Each structure stands twice: as structure tokens, then as C-alpha cells.
Amino acid sequence: MPAPLHILQHTYGYPSFRGLQEDVINHVIGGGNAFVLMPTGGGKSLCYQIPALCREGVGIVVSPLIALMQDQVTALRQLGIKAAALNSTTPAAEGHAIKERMRAGEIDLVYVAPERLVTNEFLGVLAQTPLALFAIDEAHCISQWGHDFRPEYMQLGTLGEKFPGVPRLALTATADAPTRRDIIARLGLEDGKAFVAGFDRPNITYTIVEKENPLAQVMAFIKQNHAGDSGIVYCLSRKKVEETAVSLTAQGVPALPYHAGLSAEVRAANQNTFLREEGVIMVATIAFGMGIDKPNVRFVAHLDLPKNIEAYYQETGRAGRDGLPANAWMAYGLQDVAQQRNFIESADAPDAQKRIERQKLNALLGLCEATRCRRQVMLEYFGDGCQPCGNCDTCYTPPVTFDGSVAAQKALSCVHRTGERFGVGYLTDVLMGVSDERIERFGHDKQSTFGIGAAYNKKQWQGIFRQLVSLGLLQVDTENHGGLHITEQGRAFLRTKEPLALREPQARKSKAPRRTPSSIAPVDAGLFEALRAKRLELARAQGVPPYVIFHDKTLHGMAAEKPTTLAQMAEISGVGEAKLERYGLAFLEVIENASTLP
Ligand code: ADP
Ligand code: ZN
Numbered sequence: 001m002p003a004p005l006h007i008l009q010h011t012y013g014y015p016s017f018r019g020l021q022e023d024v025i026n027h028v029i030g031g032g033n034a035f036v037l038m039p040t041g042g043g044k045s046l047c048y049q050i051p052a053l054c055r056e057g058v059g060i061v062v063s064p065l066i067a068l069m070q071d072q073v074t075a076l077r078q079l080g081i082k083a084a085a086l087n088s089t090t091p092a093a094e095g096h097a098i099k100e101r102m103r104a105g106e107i108d109l110v111y112v113a114p115e116r117l118v119t120n121e122f123l124g125v126l127a128q129t130p131l132a133l134f135a136i137d138e139a140h141c142i143s144q145w146g147h148d149f150r151p152e153y154m155q156l157g158t159l160g161e162k163f164p165g166v167p168r169l170a171l172t173a174t175a176d177a178p179t180r181r182d183i184i185a186r187l188g189l190e191d192g193k194a195f196v197a198g199f200d201r202p203n204i205t206y207t208i209v210e211k212e213n214p215l216a217q218v219m220a221f222i223k224q225n226h227a228g229d230s231g232i233v234y235c236l237s238r239k240k241v242e243e244t245a246v247s248l249t250a251q252g253v254p255a256l257p258y259h260a261g262l263s264a265e266v267r268a269a270n271q272n273t274f275l276r277e278e279g280v281i282m283v284a285t286i287a288f289g290m291g292i293d294k295p296n297v298r299f300v301a302h303l304d305l306p307k308n309i310e311a312y313y314q315e316t317g318r319a320g321r322d323g324l325p326a327n328a329w330m331a332y333g334l335q336d337v338a339q340q341r342n343f344i345e346s347a348d349a350p351d352a353q354k355r356i357e358r359q360k361l362n363a364l365l366g367l368c369e370a371t372r373c374r375r376q377v378m379l380e381y382f383g384d385g386c387q388p389c390g391n392c393d394t395c396y397t398p399p400v401t402f403d404g405s406v407a408a409q410k411a412l413s414c415v416h417r418t419g420e421r422f423g424v425g426y427l428t429d430v431l432m433g434v435s436d437e438r439i440e441r442f443g444h445d446k447q448s449t450f451g452i453g454a455a456y457n458k459k460q461w462q463g464i465f466r467q468l469v470s471l472g473l474l475q476v477d478t479e480n481h482g483g484l485h486i487t488e489q490g491r492a493f494l495r496t497k498e499p500l501a502l503r504e505p506q507a508r509k510s511k512a513p514r515r516t517p518s519s520i521a522p523v524d525a526g527l528f529e530a531l532r533a534k535r536l537e538l539a540r541a542q543g544v545p546p547y548v549i550f551h552d553k554t555l556h557g558m559a560a561e562k563p564t565t566l567a568q569m570a571e572i573s574g575v576g577e578a579k580l581e582r583y584g585l586a587f588l589e590v591i592e593n594a595s596t597l598p
Contacts, residue, residue: 013576035183035194041321042173057132061112076109083111114155135169136171142186168189204326219247244283248281306364307340341476399504408493424482528556553574563591
């Protein structure tokens with residue numbers, strides 16, 4: 001039997017295992033069942049691919065999306081591994097041939113959709129196939145708690161009875177505890193071992209800015225940090241997706257829209273361009289992202305607030321799968337809070353569920369208004385933790401706080417005295433003592449709260465009101481033109497007058513994050529671009545995404561080491577034997593040409 005490390009080094013071209021990989025692999029090779037929780041980019045695929053290669057027989061991988069399967073199979077074939085996918089798009093003759101090879105044990109890995117796996121026909125094929133293992137990828141799809149629930153996944157629970165002795169592993173990056181417990185119960189993995197890595201994505205820099213002019217802000221963020229990079233911009237509505245894509249493109253940043261209102265063809269075409277070309281930005285609703293395996297998404301930007309921390313973590317987690325530095329950037333404002341609160345209240349859900357959703361939204365707002373390390377806040381939410389990370393906006397530029405008790409009291413009494421029906425703009429004018437015809441008409445210029453807030457400017461009052469809404473002391477009536485009213489909690493605050501620390505508005509300068517210290521600028525930018533061009537050319541010729549040929553990280557390695565022989569090339573991380581043979585000379589030539597240029 002080949003040793004796992006030998007396969008890692010020779011087939012994949014990686015020098016060593018990461019984190020829990022080796023433990024999982026040895027456990028499964030020994031015949032054990034496993035539950036594997038690793039963050040995105042943690043290297044889950046190797047946890048089942050290498051045991052499948054080491055053990056006798058065929059490894060069966062259950063995967064929820066055709067695009068995902070196809071990508072994995074393409075990548076495996078590039079490594080010289082015998083892999084195939086069986087799904088609704090597989091031509092009958094090819095499907096037949098794959099099943100023949102399965103029975104003969106002549107294939108290493110077969111990817112199937114759950115619907116296909118549980119058919120009697122396919123179970124019959126499996127009964128005649130020597131089996132190495134079952135891997136259930138994206139296993140949160142089996143859980144009623146996961147957002148991607150797929151009823152077909154439920155039937156996978158019987159695999160253990162049908163194929164005793166064949167190890168089963170479930171893999172997921174989903175962080176919440178109920179989902180985890182549910183996966184283990186439904187797949188009958190209680191007798192197996194759970195491998196749980198931390199949730200941290202150290203290569204992602206988190207930044208949350210106050211929303212002013214989101215289009216201009218996101219444009220500045222991209223220009224400053226991500227010229228030529230690929231990324232995802234999330235918006236809540238289809239209309240905003242369209243507008244944002246048009247606006248970015250008009251300003252010279254190639255962007256495509258993706259939302260459920262577009263035809264299946266347009267969506268597929270846009271996704272394909274995003275995956276196969278370099279430097280394309282996808283502007284999308286959350287309909288986009290599941291199963292997107294593109295490793296070099298360099299940033300995820302949110303122009304609207306997601307619904308909770310789990311969603312934020314999952315969506316931002318699509319950045320930097322390759323481990324290179326990546327940015328998660330979000331613009332957030334009062335309207336977002338109002339909108340998300342309104343979604344919850346107007347939904348047709350039982351009270352108990354609404355209560356949970358309110359709590360989850362509050363936790364997310366806590367993250368947005370955090371005055372300490374954002375990574376800490378997020379990891380603590382998942383029951384994990386860390387030291388201040390030094391790689392988020394609040395670590396780079398610690399926010400200034402002030403005692404906001406008096407300001408909050410003034411704001412709340414102004415809301416009260418004006419009848420709990422006006423919006424932030426009006427209330428701010430009253431507080432600052434700026435009269436206009438409307439304020440005079442209502443007689444609010446004669447009231448005791450008129451002009452009591454002159455110590456703060458407009459922007460500061462906006463920040464104060466936003467935080468009071470985030471903290472749940474005030475609520476926005478979206479039905480009633482954004483009028484604010486005082487909540488129970490707000491009234492309690494007025495009675496007890498407890499101290500309240502608030503955040504100063506962000507300085508305008510910190511609108512966009514600087515490049516992180518571990519900047520991804522390659523050692524030799526010119527050579528890196530030349531290598532990237534060669535990669536794109538080779539990828540286009542085969543009709544595959546560029547990253548299945550080599551990852552950016554591998555190209556960075558080449559640009560830094562400048563190998564001149566195949567033996568030196570083989571030392572670069574990510575250059576395995578099959579790729580060395582196929583592409584080694586082509587890339588050596590690029591390096592040589594670059595070095596002979598004047
Ligand atoms: P996940 O499925 O957990 O999101 P992947 O399995 O796609 O992660 O792995 C993420 C990236 O890290 C892939 O590009 C993979 O090739 C790479 N990788 C995985 N394990 C290692 C390793 N031991 N050394 C170097 N790179 C690795
Ligand atoms: Zn931090």
C-alpha cells in the first residue's frame with residue numbers, strides 16, 4: 001500500500017500535511033468512520049482523496065452540485081488520478097463505461113449526486129464494486145438546520161447498514177453546533193471520530209465600514225486593493241446587483257451579475273466566465289456561491305448586511321481558499337439594520353424562531369459595532385477564541401469610544417417628544433437646533449430638546465442613532481418612512497440611565513483597508529504575470545479553469561525561486577509528477593525567457 005505522505009509529495013507535489021489532515025487520513029485508512037469539520041480552504045478534499053488512493057477499491061464521493069463535481073474531477077485528472085463524475089449530464093454511454101470500470105476496481109474516485117447514489121440501480125452497481133470509502137462532502141446539506149438542506153441527502157443514513165465495513169466520512173465547513181450534531185446523528189457516525197479544526201481563516205482580513213455611498217466606496221476599495229483580482233460583491237436585491245455590475249464595468253472593472261432572476265443560461269455563462277477567466281468580479285445575491293471552489297477569489301465585499309454571523313462567515317469564507325491573503329469588506333448602515341429587522345418581523349414564522357433570528361441578528365450587529373478585534377468577536381460566537389488578531393480593521397485602527405449615555409438620553413427624549421414618528425435626518429436637525437419650515441410647522445423648534453445636541457455634528461448623530469438601533473434601544477418603522485420609536489429596552493435605559501460606550505464615527509481616511517502587511521504582491525510581478533498568461537493559454541486550450549493547472553501560490557513559488565531545471569521545478573509546492581511532466585517545460589521556458597529579457 002502506498003504511504004499517504006508519498007502520495008502527497010509525488011502526486012500532489014505538496015511537502016507536508018496540514019493541521020488534522022494526517023490524523024484523519026490514517027484513521028480512515030485504518031477503516032474508521034469520521035466527521036471532519038475544517039474551515040473552507042482547510043484542505044478537506046485530501047482527507048478522503050488520499051485514503052481512497054491508499055485503500056483497495058473505489059472511493060465514492062457524494063457531492064451536491066454538478067459544477068463542483070466537474071471541477072474536482074478536472075483537478076484530479078490533472079494530477080493523473082483516475083476520477084469520474086456521474087450525474088444527470090453524463091451521457092449514457094459514458095455512464096455505462098464508468099460503472100464497468102467501477103466494478104473492475106479500475107477507477108480511484110467517483111463523484112455522484114445523492115439522488116443518483118440512492119437509486120436501486122446505482123446501489124446494485126455499488127454492491128458489485130470493491131469500495132474504498134464513502135465521503136459525504138458538504139455534509140451540512142443533510143441537516144435541517146443547514147441553509148442548504150437537500151431532502152435527498154436524508155437517505156444517505158442507510159449507507160452504513162448497506163455497506164458495513166466501508167469507512168464513511170462526512171465533511172463540512174459549517175460552523176454551528178446544531179448542524180454538526182445533526183450530521184453525526186443522521187449519518188450514524190457516533191461510533192466514528194470527530195475531527196474539528198478551529199474556525200479561524202487567518203489569511204482573511206476583516207473590515208466593516210460605515211455606509212455612505214456604497215458604490216463609490218466599493219469602487220475605491222477595489223481600485224486600492226484589488227486591481228486585476230477576482231472577487232465577489234454581494235447585494236441583497238436583484239436590482240442592486242444589476243446596477244452595481246453595470247456601474248463597476250463602466251468604471252473599468254469587469255463585473256458580471258448573478259441572481260435568481262436571470263435565466264439559467266445567463267447564470268451558467270457568467271459563472272463560467274468568473275471561473276475560467278482571470279480578474280472577473282461577480283456581483284451577486286446569495287444565490288451565488290455554494291459550491292464555488294475557485295481558490296483565488298481575492299475578496300468578498302458585502303454592500304448589504306447578511307442575515308447573521310453564520311451567513312457572514314460562510315459568504316466571506318469564499319475568499320482566499322488558496323491560503324493567500326484575502327479581504328472581507330462590508331459597508332453597513334442604519335438602513336441595513338432596519339431592513340433585516342423588518343425581514344424577521346414580517347416573516348411568517350413562529351415566535352420561537354423569530355426570537356432566535358433576532359438574537360442572531362443582534363450578534364451580527366454586535367460584530368459590526370465591535371470596538372475590539374472582529375475576529376475575536378466572530379470566533380467567540382462559534383465557541384472558539386483567539387488573541388487580538390492584528391489582521392482586521394479594529395486591530396489596525398482601534399476605534400475610539402466615548403461615554404454615550406448623555407447623548408443617548410438626548411436622542412431618546414428627542415424621539416419621544418417629537419411623537420416617535422420621525423426619521424434620523426429630522427431628529428438630528430432638531431437636536432442640532434437647525435430649524436426649517438417643517439420643524440416650525442410641528443412646533444418642534446419650541447421644544448425642550450431643540451438644540452440640546454449641538455455638541456455633536458450630523459455625522460456623529462447618525463452614528464449615535466445607528467448604534468442605538470443596533471443595540472435595540474430604538475426601532476425603525478420601515479412601513480412608516482423610517483420613523484423611529486423607542487423600544488421596551490430603550491424605555492428601560494431611560495429609567496436606569498446605565499453607562500453606554502459608543503463608537504466614534506470612523507475617520508474618512510479609513511474607508512478602505514490598506515493592503516495587509518503580508519501583501520500578495522509577487523516577488524517578481526512581471527514574471528508572475530507571464531506565468532499567469534501561460535497558465536490561461538494552457539487552460540483555454542483544454543477548456544478547464546486556470547487554477548486546476550496550477551494555483552496562484554504555485555506560480556508565486558515559481559516567480560520567487562525561478563527554477564531552471566525540471567528537478568528544481570519539482571521542488572515547488574503544488575508541482576506533482578503528472579503536472580511536472582505535462583507543464584514543466586512550458587513554464588521553465590517562460591522563466592527562461594523572462595530572465596534573458598534586458
Ligand atoms: P476545502 O475543501 O477544505 O475548502 P481544499 O481541499 O479545496 O479545501 O483545499 C484548499 C487548498 O489547499 C487546495 O488548493 C489544496 O490543494 C490545498 N492544500 C490542501 N492540503 C494541502 C497541503 N497539505 N499542503 C499544501 N496545500 C494543500
Ligand atoms: Zn483583529
